[in-house]
Amino acid sequence: MSQEHESLENLLQENRRFPPSPQFAAQANAKPEIYERAERDRLAFWEEQAGALTWEKKWDAVLDWQPPYAKWFIGGKINASVNALDRHVAQGRGDRVAFYFEGEPGDTQTITYAQLLTEVKKAANALIEIGIKAGDRVAIYMPMIPEAAVAMLACARIGAPHSVVFGGFSADALLSRIQDADAKLVITADGGFRKGAAFALKPAVDEALKGQHNVEKVLVVQRTKQETAWTDRDIWWHDIVGRQSTEHVAESFDSEHPLFILYTSGTTAKPKGIFHTTGGYLTQVAYTHKAVFDLKAESDIFWCTADVGWVTGHSYVVYGPLINGATQVMYEGTPDTPHKGRVFEIIAKYGVTILYTAPTLIRTWMKWGDEFPKAHNLHSLRLLGSVGEPINPEAWMWYRDVIGGNRCPIVDTWWQTETGAIMISPLPGVTATKPGSAMKTIPGISAQVVDENAVPVGNGRGGFLILDKPWPAMLRGIWGEGARYKETYWSRFPGIYFAGDGAKLDDEGAIWLLGRVDDVMNVSGHRISTTEVESALVSHEAVAEAAVVGAADAMTGQGIVAFVILRTGIAHADGVALLTELRNHVAKQIGAIAKPRQILVVNELPKTRSGKIMRRLLKDVAEDRKVGDATTLADPNVMALISQGLKSAKDED
Numbered sequence: 001m002s003q004e005h006e007s008l009e010n011l012l013q014e015n016r017r018f019p020p021s022p023q024f025a026a027q028a029n030a031k032p033e034i035y036e037r038a039e040r041d042r043l044a045f046w047e048e049q050a051g052a053l054t055w056e057k058k059w060d061a062v063l064d065w066q067p068p069y070a071k072w073f074i075g076g077k078i079n080a081s082v083n084a085l086d087r088h089v090a091q092g093r094g095d096r097v098a099f100y101f102e103g104e105p106g107d108t109q110t111i112t113y114a115q116l117l118t119e120v121k122k123a124a125n126a127l128i129e130i131g132i133k134a135g136d137r138v139a140i141y142m143p144m145i146p147e148a149a150v151a152m153l154a155c156a157r158i159g160a161p162h163s164v165v166f167g168g169f170s171a172d173a174l175l176s177r178i179q180d181a182d183a184k185l186v187i188t189a190d191g192g193f194r195k196g197a198a199f200a201l202k203p204a205v206d207e208a209l210k211g212q213h214n215v216e217k218v219l220v221v222q223r224t225k226q227e228t229a230w231t232d233r234d235i236w237w238h239d240i241v242g243r244q245s246t247e248h249v250a251e252s253f254d255s256e257h258p259l260f261i262l263y264t265s266g267t268t269a270k271p272k273g274i275f276h277t278t279g280g281y282l283t284q285v286a287y288t289h290k291a292v293f294d295l296k297a298e299s300d301i302f303w304c305t306a307d308v309g310w311v312t313g314h315s316y317v318v319y320g321p322l323i324n325g326a327t328q329v330m331y332e333g334t335p336d337t338p339h340k341g342r343v344f345e346i347i348a349k350y351g352v353t354i355l356y357t358a359p360t361l362i363r364t365w366m367k368w369g370d371e372f373p374k375a376h377n378l379h380s381l382r383l384l385g386s387v388g389e390p391i392n393p394e395a396w397m398w399y400r401d402v403i404g405g406n407r408c409p410i411v412d413t414w415w416q417t418e419t420g421a422i423m424i425s426p427l428p429g430v431t432a433t434k435p436g437s438a439m440k441t442i443p444g445i446s447a448q449v450v451d452e453n454a455v456p457v458g459n460g461r462g463g464f465l466i467l468d469k470p471w472p473a474m475l476r477g478i479w480g481e482g483a484r485y486k487e488t489y490w491s492r493f494p495g496i497y498f499a500g501d502g503a504k505l506d507d508e509g510a511i512w513l514l515g516r517v518d519d520v521m522n523v524s525g526h527r528i529s530t531t532e533v534e535s536a537l538v539s540h541e542a543v544a545e546a547a548v549v550g551a552a553d554a555m556t557g558q559g560i561v562a563f564v565i566l567r568t569g570i571a572h573a574d575g576v577a578l579l580t581e582l583r584n585h586v587a588k589q590i591g592a593i594a595k596p597r598q599i600l601v602v603n604e605l606p607k608t609r610s611g612k613i614m615r616r617l618l619k620d621v622a623e624d625r626k627v628g629d630a631t632t633l634a635d636p637n638v639m640a641l642i643s644q645g646l647k648s649a650k651d652e653d
């Protein structure tokens, strides 16, 4: 073991520090004492956070923990939609803008809290008319339009757990999710706008519903007005919602009432239905949104670029920000339509103050070039966030410099669909950040980095990231699969939640996420993170993006194979010299042990629609196997191109 872990110790030397400015620190929501307060009495701390919500009945006990099953705020009664909407209107904030919606074609909507509440009440009444009752599951398959949030909140309002299926998933994927949750209703749209054209969604629903299911009705929002095939079970949203009463008094539900199911891929082919309940989830998303993003509801314009089809869209577009009364931007389309400066144009147009996005987009912007952000006024920004994968120091520095003008703190937030809310992150007014580190657990959360015997590794060492105390927003299980829940999360270290991520503590105890442990390679008995090799490659001026896999190697166990996208303008004509230089660059950054065995220049990397690189597929290519299931790729042709490229590279060898 020690050998494997030792190799992590010297992999990354990062000495840069970015403390918050005194001005930022002085106005920050979270001050240094918050860590102490949470440390002193964790449960009292969480009670205090829950107290910021509106409960119809207060809880009798904070926590019931029968590992691996937790219940939070037991006996409490609460309604998610009331917390997101009614209370703001009741307290005189009805005229505040909830969403500035920007459609891809340039159409806009400004929706106040009062208007959003009215829409949600009407939609809730429509669901009741259709026959949806508390506990019934509703599948939501929509583009990124305001009705997606309205649909989620209407379900929550009547206690019907929603299962949002990302609009980019296929009919098959939709059907398997409809079946697994046994949904009674599907809410969809005729289509949406993406990359300059209308795409259709409803045909995929029709296709899915040719399979076995218990769906009774399909509610269809009209977004694009394209020709849409119709059946008896279909209802136009505007027909049924349009004629509903604007009155609906929400009933409160038990704190542990299921709020939603969200499917995520696991190690097997069958997606896991991660399910979350109400009181604890709402408490943690609201608290983290306020503390980590430093939200000032009266003045900030918050923009989280995630689609509602992912957990980030659930927690930091719908529930967290609305509970906190935030004003947000919601954008329907892609960041390069109609031009590569679209995101920056929107930031300038609405005066966005807080931007929360993903490293993959940040690196894409780097690849496109600085001229796009530089053409727009980004001075309104005061805080930047990152989520979804480890952010390499190079991208972090670029984000800080080019997007944040060297004045905005960056919060690199680690969490998962399973954790429901942010777990590890700097606090922007407190933490002196290091580029590429998520730093430490937020107040109220406890994590450890341990070795294979669950022994904490100590500073300067790497191991497995575990969460050793229950937290309010934790998943309550895998829908319908109790055994799989225990097996997946609680068996690697009996009774302890294993996140599936590798992490390293630096000499000062800051946490560096190293990617999924299945992405950690083992070369000659040394454990090396794909993330760190990628980060080293991307720190070379010629490289825009890199993906690294460990390929089976008869000599060393695994060999490092890297796939790189070069920056625009870098010629690959003198390819061999450049590849040697890159291999040496990695060796210089990390050590000879991390020198890639092979580097292949590619034009695209295989990514899921949420932007995650599918290393599994690259591994198939690197190991000369038939490429596995690529159905969740955003662009299914990418793999064929990469395989061809690899073959010709081998011929050159």
Ligand code: WTA
Binding pocket: 264, 310, 311, 312, 386, 387, 388, 389, 390, 391, 412, 413, 414, 415, 416, 417, 418, 438, 499, 500, 501, 513, 514, 515, 516
């Ligand atoms: C990875 C997204 C490093 C990690 C919210 C985790 C991160 C998985 C970070 C969950 C981060 C997410 N730094 N890695 N800041 N954030 N991850 O369920 O591997 O889509 O286990 O949730 O993304 O992905 P999920």
